[in-house]
Amino acid sequence: MRINLLLLLALAGQLSAQGNYTPGQSYFGTDEYIEYIPGTLPLLLSAPHGGEKTPASIPDRDCSGCSYVNDFNTQELGRALAQALYERSGCYPHLVMNRLHRRKLDANRDLEEAADGNPNAEQAWTEFHTFMETARTQIGQTFGKGFYVDLHGHGHSIQRLELGYLHTKTELQLPDSVLNLAPYPTDNSIRKLSAANPNNLSHAELLRGALSLGALLHQRGYPAVPSPADPFPDADEDYFNGGYNTNRYGSYNGGVLDGVQIECNRNGIRDNLSNVERFADSLAVSLLQYLQMHYFGPQAPEWCTASAVAAPHTHGAPQFLKIYPNPASDYLVLEKNGQAQAPLQLLLFNFSGGLIQSLPLDAPQTRIALPRAQFPAGLYHYQLFLGGKSLQSGSISVL
Ligand SMILES: [Zn+2]
Structure with missing residues (x-):
C-alpha cells in the first residue's frame, strides 16, 4: 500500500505541475495504461473493460471465478459518446478509460481482484481511480451534482440495454408501490436523485417511468430494461445490475453523483463502428435531456464557455x-x-x-x-x- 500511496502522490504532483486540464485533451497514466479526457459537463463516463494492451510486464490475472473477457468496442463507444456530447452541447464530458486488456487489469473490481497482486496493475488501478476522483471532485465543485455512466458490453441473448442501478432483478420485479418504500429508494445508485428531483418523481418512476433513462433510450429505438416497455428482467433472463464502479461513483454510498451501469448488447450497437456512432449520438442526446429534466431544469446552465458550439443560435434564427x-x-x-x-x-x-x-x-x-x-x-x-x-x-x- 505504501508504494501505491507514493505513486498516487507522484501522479497528483505531475498533474498539478501541468496546471489545469484542457477539456477534450487526453492525459495518461504510467505507460498510457489509463487515459483521462477531462470535460466541463456534469457527466462522468468510464470504460473499464475495453482495453487491448497486453504488456508482458504484467502477467495474466489468474484468480478464482474471475472474468477475463473484454467488452468489445466499449472504448470506441466511450470516445464516440464523448464526441457526440461535444457535438450536441459544445462541451465535453469527463471520460476515463482503462486501456489494459481485462486479462491484465479489471478496472471494475476492488484492488485485490482487479490487479491480482501485480504492482504495475495495482498502479494502473490506482491511477484509474485517481482520474475518476479528480473528475468527480471537479463536477462537485462546479455543479454540486451530476451523473455517472459506466459503459460495458454484455453477451446475453436478449438484445437490449441492461441499465444497472444496483437493484437485483428480484427487486425490479417488485411492483412500483413496493419499490417506492424503504429500503429500496435509498439502496441504489440514484438514491440522491430519488431523495429530491425537480419533478418530484418517485423512485420507481425514475427507474422505469416515462421520463426514465430507459424510456429516453427506448424512444430512440434502443430497447432497455428497466423501462416502461420492459420494466424488469424475468427470473430466467440474464441481467447485470451494476458493479464496483457504479457502487463507488453512484450515490449508493453518498457523494455528489448518481450513476448507472449501461451494459450494451452487441447487435445494432457494438457490432460495427457505424452502429457505435449512431448509438453514441442517441445516448448523448438522452443523457443531455436527462440532465435537464432531472437535475437542472429548463434553465440549464451554460456547461462551458467553449466557442465551438454545435447548436444553432436562437437570436435571429427562424422558428424551429x-x-x-x-x-x-x-x-x-x-x-x-x-x-x-x-x-x-x-x-x-x-x-x-x-x-x-x-x-x-x-x-x-x-x-x-x-x-x-x-x-x-x-x-x-x-x-x-x-x-x-x-x-x-x-x-x-x-x-
Ligand atoms: Zn464489463
Whole structure:
C-alpha cells in the first residue's frame, strides 16, 4: 500500500505541475495504461473493460471465478459518446478509460481482484481511480451534482440495454408501490436523485417511468430494461445490475453523483463502428435531456464557455417549431420547420414550472397533433431543445 500511496502522490504532483486540464485533451497514466479526457459537463463516463494492451510486464490475472473477457468496442463507444456530447452541447464530458486488456487489469473490481497482486496493475488501478476522483471532485465543485455512466458490453441473448442501478432483478420485479418504500429508494445508485428531483418523481418512476433513462433510450429505438416497455428482467433472463464502479461513483454510498451501469448488447450497437456512432449520438442526446429534466431544469446552465458550439443560435434564427392555434381550444398542433435539425426534444411545463410532457421530435414526421383533453385550461411554457441547447421557448394558452 505504501508504494501505491507514493505513486498516487507522484501522479497528483505531475498533474498539478501541468496546471489545469484542457477539456477534450487526453492525459495518461504510467505507460498510457489509463487515459483521462477531462470535460466541463456534469457527466462522468468510464470504460473499464475495453482495453487491448497486453504488456508482458504484467502477467495474466489468474484468480478464482474471475472474468477475463473484454467488452468489445466499449472504448470506441466511450470516445464516440464523448464526441457526440461535444457535438450536441459544445462541451465535453469527463471520460476515463482503462486501456489494459481485462486479462491484465479489471478496472471494475476492488484492488485485490482487479490487479491480482501485480504492482504495475495495482498502479494502473490506482491511477484509474485517481482520474475518476479528480473528475468527480471537479463536477462537485462546479455543479454540486451530476451523473455517472459506466459503459460495458454484455453477451446475453436478449438484445437490449441492461441499465444497472444496483437493484437485483428480484427487486425490479417488485411492483412500483413496493419499490417506492424503504429500503429500496435509498439502496441504489440514484438514491440522491430519488431523495429530491425537480419533478418530484418517485423512485420507481425514475427507474422505469416515462421520463426514465430507459424510456429516453427506448424512444430512440434502443430497447432497455428497466423501462416502461420492459420494466424488469424475468427470473430466467440474464441481467447485470451494476458493479464496483457504479457502487463507488453512484450515490449508493453518498457523494455528489448518481450513476448507472449501461451494459450494451452487441447487435445494432457494438457490432460495427457505424452502429457505435449512431448509438453514441442517441445516448448523448438522452443523457443531455436527462440532465435537464432531472437535475437542472429548463434553465440549464451554460456547461462551458467553449466557442465551438454545435447548436444553432436562437437570436435571429427562424422558428424551429410552430405551435398553433394559440390560444388552443380543441387541439394543439406542433409543426416542425423543415430546417430544424433532428433530434429535437420539446418539454412542456405547467404554470408552476412542473414538467408535464417530454416529446421527442426526431421522428420523420413534421406534425404532431395533441388532443386538447391532455391539457387542463391554463398557461403553459414550452422549451425546444437540440441536444443541450435551448433553441426556442414560449408560452401556450389553453382555453
Ligand atoms: Zn464489463
